[in-house]
Amino acid sequence: xxxxxxxxxxxxxxxxxxxxxxxxxxxxxxxxxxxxxxxxxxxxxxxxxxxxxxxxxxxxxxxxxxxxxxxxxxxxxxxxxxxxxxxxxxxxxxxxxxxxxxxxxxxxxxxxxxxxxxxxxxxxxxxxxxxxxxxxxxxxxxxxxxxxxxxxxxxxxxxxxxxxxxxxxxxxxxxxxxxxxxxxxxxxxxxxxxx
Amino acid sequence: xxxxxxxxxxxxxxxxxxxxxxxxxxxxxxxxxxxxxxxxxxxxxxxxxxxxxxxxxxxxxxxxxxxxxxxxxxxxxxxxxxxxxxxxxxxxxxxxxxxxxxxxxxxxxxxxxxxxxxxxxxxxxxxxxxxxxxxxxxxxxxxxxxxxxxxxxxxxxxxxxxxxxxxxxxxxxxxxxxxxxx
Numbered sequence: 001x002x003x004x005x006x007x008x009x010x011x012x013x014x015x016x017x018x019x020x021x022x023x024x025x026x027x028x029x030x031x032x033x034x035x036x037x038x039x040x041x042x043x044x045x046x047x048x049x050x051x052x053x054x055x056x057x058x059x060x061x062x063x064x065x066x067x068x069x070x071x072x073x074x075x076x077x078x079x080x081x082x083x084x085x086x087x088x089x090x091x092x093x094x095x096x097x098x099x100x101x102x103x104x105x106x107x108x109x110x111x112x113x114x115x116x117x118x119x120x121x122x123x124x125x126x127x128x129x130x131x132x133x134x135x136x137x138x139x140x141x142x143x144x145x146x147x148x149x150x151x152x153x154x155x156x157x158x159x160x161x162x163x164x165x166x167x168x169x170x171x172x173x174x175x176x177x178x179x180x181x182x183x184x185x186x187x188x189x190x191x192x193x194x195x
Numbered sequence: 196x197x198x199x200x201x202x203x204x205x206x207x208x209x210x211x212x213x214x215x216x217x218x219x220x221x222x223x224x225x226x227x228x229x230x231x232x233x234x235x236x237x238x239x240x241x242x243x244x245x246x247x248x249x250x251x252x253x254x255x256x257x258x259x260x261x262x263x264x265x266x267x268x269x270x271x272x273x274x275x276x277x278x279x280x281x282x283x284x285x286x287x288x289x290x291x292x293x294x295x296x297x298x299x300x301x302x303x304x305x306x307x308x309x310x311x312x313x314x315x316x317x318x319x320x321x322x323x324x325x326x327x328x329x330x331x332x333x334x335x336x337x338x339x340x341x342x343x344x345x346x347x348x349x350x351x352x353x354x355x356x357x358x359x360x361x362x363x364x365x366x367x368x369x370x371x372x373x374x375x376x377x
Contacts, residue, residue: 015315016353020346023322027330030294034255034287069319076213077294166339172346 014062014183017176021050021066026073033077044155045121047074051097052113052120052163053170055104057177059184067097088128096124113167114160121156125149197239202306206317209301216293222282225289232296241299247331248295252288259284298324318353325349 028046047070055063071093075086100120103111129145167173216228236243265279302324308317333341
């Protein structure tokens, strides 16, 4: 059960990567908390940046784990862990992550991070408006749907562009990708060996 | 004084404090909490740049005052300062500063939580504290490049912390025979 890694590899663990990415998401959640909101419940989605930048090389289950950590961190910072806002955020984030994973699987040459982010933002906003209609505010919520979706789409484009820009030069990201592929190499080489 | 308390107990103390801190909405109580946690952070040996924190509070408040809400308190030129916006701005600014103080008190470098999830939580809070503490390094001119350098540094530090733990474990494992063997 307790696999002891050699010291040279001990630090390059998935836990270290997830911890750093989750901390960055928490930092962005902090920034977002401070930005005045033009529409209630609206978020720019800066906390999605860490998810976006690892989408190209993280496995889907690890992306989802990071998304969960992001939601928990957001709940902690916004003080919404014990409220329905947390559930909105949870469902919105999971829907967004699933859609982004799906779109990213089409290939990075076909879809940029801007496209992936926009798709994720639209998915998240649709889920949140739907939940709002079904469980909290009733059909009246459809009134806020158009500005919510328009702003969400704009924010998705913006966050995607930021992610694309950062990913284009980030050495930290290159290091994460190298360490991640190193951690998963044994499984991949075994598969190849079996062929 | 706080150095006599174990890192784990401090962490759980901080975690238990957070909900009580975040779930109350009185501005004056929030102010008192922030002053208290700031004092505790100083007792814990952390350096606090009060001017820096005051400038954060001022910046956040100004940002919020831009969006009017509630009764008009004053009017400067054509610009209205409203009660709701002012209160929200000050409250949010104090909340964030207080959270930084709680984090400074609750997370120490020697923090080790049990289990995989505990270790992960410890690492997340350590990384978050480091980012918050060093966010001044991001600057205005090249924030993305500076953020990349900062994250690379933190990642290296996180790895070296793990390597230290692994090396200690290895030294213990290869230590001279104990009485159990003898």
